[in-house]
Amino acid sequence: MKLFLTSYGLGGHDQLLVDMVDKPGARMAIITNALDAFPIEAQQAYWKIKPDFLMEMIDLGFDPSLVDLRRFFGRPADLARVMAPMRLVWAVGGNSFLLRRAMRDSGFDALLPDMLADGIVCGGVSAGACVMSEDMRAIALMDAPEERAPGYATDDPIDRGLGLVPFTIIPHYRSDHAEAEGAENGVAFARANGIAHVPLRDGQVIVRRGDAIETLPPRG
Numbered sequence: 001m002k003l004f005l006t007s008y009g010l011g012g013h014d015q016l017l018v019d020m021v022d023k024p025g026a027r028m029a030i031i032t033n034a035l036d037a038f039p040i041e042a043q044q045a046y047w048k049i050k051p052d053f054l055m056e057m058i059d060l061g062f063d064p065s066l067v068d069l070r071r072f073f074g075r076p077a078d079l080a081r082v083m084a085p086m087r088l089v090w091a092v093g094g095n096s097f098l099l100r101r102a103m104r105d106s107g108f109d110a111l112l113p114d115m116l117a118d119g120i121v122c123g124g125v126s127a128g129a130c131v132m133s134e135d136m137r138a139i140a141l142m143d144a145p146e147e148r149a150p151g152y153a154t155d156d157p158i159d160r161g162l163g164l165v166p167f168t169i170i171p172h173y174r175s176d177h178a179e180a181e182g183a184e185n186g187v188a189f190a191r192a193n194g195i196a197h198v199p200l201r202d203g204q205v206i207v208r209r210g211d212a213i214e215t216l217p218p219r220g
Contacts (some may be wrong), residue, residue: 034094076107
């Protein structure tokens with residue numbers, strides 16, 4: 001299993017991500033569903049201010065495509081065909097609970113174990129890292145679990161993540177970020193309820209390779 005999870009950006013560990021994928025020109029799926037609650041105009045604005053990320057991925061040698069899991073709700077076989085050539089899957093930030101529901105309703109969460117066994121690298125930033133946790137209850141202090149968005153059949157909250165790390169990832173902890181206060185509240189909740197957690201500052205990266213999990217400080 002190979003995971004590359006961040007609070008914000010790549011933390012200067014760009015080459016590590018390239019080395020983990022270990023395939024020049026690798027296809028990359030960028031999952032956008034954490035942004036689904038934003039109006040389309042706001043999502044378009046998001047990508048207008050994020051071309052540096054797409055260009056960074058291209059400069060690192062990846063071939064990125066944006067993937068909206070809503071297109072595959074109830075169509076897991078079609079999603080499997082789209083994901084088959086991908087060697088890196090990256091989930092962007094936004095609402096963790098919307099992203100988790102999209103992964104469930106599309107069948108992505110059922111597909112992911114086989115993808116990881118095949119050597120794919122699964123990465124994510126902010127909400128994209130939170131959904132890798134076992135227990136997402138502390139994240140409800142940062143994101144609205146009942147968030148609604150077009151294309152979803154239900155708004156039922158999910159408080160269990162994918163369980164790919166044995167703790168809750170709480171991003172933006174003590175960082176210069178709008179969600180830093182929510183992160184403090186999330187950490188306090190986790191401590192009060194005995195939930196294993198890792199507060200992640202912006203620039204830090206959690207890397208999992210096999211059974212080994214480490215938190216790396218920012219570089220540069």
